[in-house]
Amino acid sequence: MIEKIQALMNEVGSLTANDEKTLEVLRIKYLSKKGLLNDLMSEFRSVPNEQKREIGQRINELKTSLQDKLNELRANLSQQEEDYSDLDLTRTAYPIKLGTRHPLSIVKNEIINIFSNLGFALADGPEVEDDWHVFSSMNFAEDHPARDMQDTFFVEQKPDIVLRTHTSSIQARVMENSRPPIRVICPGRVYRNEAISARAHCFFHQVEGLYIDKDVSFTDLKQVLLTFAREMFGADTKIRLRPSYFPFTEPSAEMDISCNICGGTGCSFCKHTGWVEILGCGMVDPNVLEANGIDSTIYKGYAFGMGVERITNLKYQVKDLRLFSENDIRFLEEFESAN
Numbered sequence: 001m002i003e004k005i006q007a008l009m010n011e012v013g014s015l016t017a018n019d020e021k022t023l024e025v026l027r028i029k030y031l032s033k034k035g036l037l038n039d040l041m042s043e044f045r046s047v048p049n050e051q052k053r054e055i056g057q058r059i060n061e062l063k064t065s066l067q068d069k070l071n072e073l074r075a076n077l078s079q080q081e082e083d084y085s086d087l088d089l090t091r092t093a094y095p096i097k098l099g100t101r102h103p104l105s106i107v108k109n110e111i112i113n114i115f116s117n118l119g120f121a122l123a124d125g126p127e128v129e130d131d132w133h134v135f136s137s138m139n140f141a142e143d144h145p146a147r148d149m150q151d152t153f154f155v156e157q158k159p160d161i162v163l164r165t166h167t168s169s170i171q172a173r174v175m176e177n178s179r180p181p182i183r184v185i186c187p188g189r190v191y192r193n194e195a196i197s198a199r200a201h202c203f204f205h206q207v208e209g210l211y212i213d214k215d216v217s218f219t220d221l222k223q224v225l226l227t228f229a230r231e232m233f234g235a236d237t238k239i240r241l242r243p244s245y246f247p248f249t250e251p252s253a254e255m256d257i258s259c260n261i262c263g264g265t266g267c268s269f270c271k272h273t274g275w276v277e278i279l280g281c282g283m284v285d286p287n288v289l290e291a292n293g294i295d296s297t298i299y300k301g302y303a304f305g306m307g308v309e310r311i312t313n314l315k316y317q318v319k320d321l322r323l324f325s326e327n328d329i330r331f332l333e334e335f336e337s338a339n
């Protein structure tokens with residue numbers, strides 16, 4: 001047995017391993033449960049008592065040198081430098097795909113740009129709003145249907161806290177916190193209690209504008225909106241204003257642009273009228289000015305509001321509103337070049 005141990009001891013000195021795999025093979029061969037060291041241990045049981053001491057010592061020595069050797073081999077392996085010779089270090093890097101801006105953000109930014117070039121500052125407000133800023137300060141009658149739960153999401157009742165149904169609530173916040181002249185553009189997400197379909201969603205986006213100063217007229221409003229329409233849809237775009245009603249403006253109007261798809265000659269998109277509606281507008285109702293602490297005998301103002309989804313549909317012909325919030329990468333990637 002002593003010779004056997006000695007032979008193994010000699011082997012240990014000459015062990016080599018160039019990779020992890022060989023090292024593992026060696027470990028299994030010598031140190032695993034079914035390895036040579038364990039075989040020796042089984043044999044050791046039948047060694048006569050008077051030899052046990054010497055042989056036991058030698059087996060222990062063998063075990064230690066095996067462990068030391070394998071540890072040494074392992075340490076050498078991890079020190080070995082990686083071989084880069086088959087790598088082409090001059091090759092260009094893998095292209096990293098950048099995200100694309102969301103179509104609604106692209107269009108919203110475009111709208112903001114046009115109006116900031118006309119001198120409008122940006123304003124913001126909370127999406128969870130109180131009744132005062134969404135409805136009361138905007139001259140909604142106590143029993144106005146918009147205050148109904150069927151149209152509005154209520155977060156709390158009495159006092160009423162709602163998800164804002166329009167960005168006009170930002171107008172109220174601006175009037176409350178600043179004095180005329182006021183010239184702001186208010187983009188934001190709004191919520192309405194609608195069943196989700198291709199044509200309606202429970203949330204969408206608006207951009208609203210407000211201008212308050214002395215001697216503001218409907219003509220000013222019309223000129224600003226014409227400039228906007230031409231910047232947004234092209235220099236040939238025509239506008240027309242139709243009388244309408246909003247609680248917060250008087251007189252009120254809805255604005256159409258000449259259909260940007262057929263150029264006004266009539267197509268299925270504009271239902272063969274040559275016109276498509278894009279926004280609501282009007283002169284700020286004196287009640288709204290007064291409710292927000294602005295003297296309506298000195299100041300006048302105009303306001304307008306548009307849906308960002310609507311404008312985006314007109315620019316890009318997105319047929320289904322749900323596409324805007326589904327995050328389908330195939331849809332979003334179509335707007336890569338518009339960024």
Ligand code: PHE
Pocket residue numbers: 165166167168208209246249280281282303304305306
């Ligand atoms: N707030 C109105 C809406 O949600 C739009 C609008 C804003 C109309 C400002 C007139 C003036 O439909």
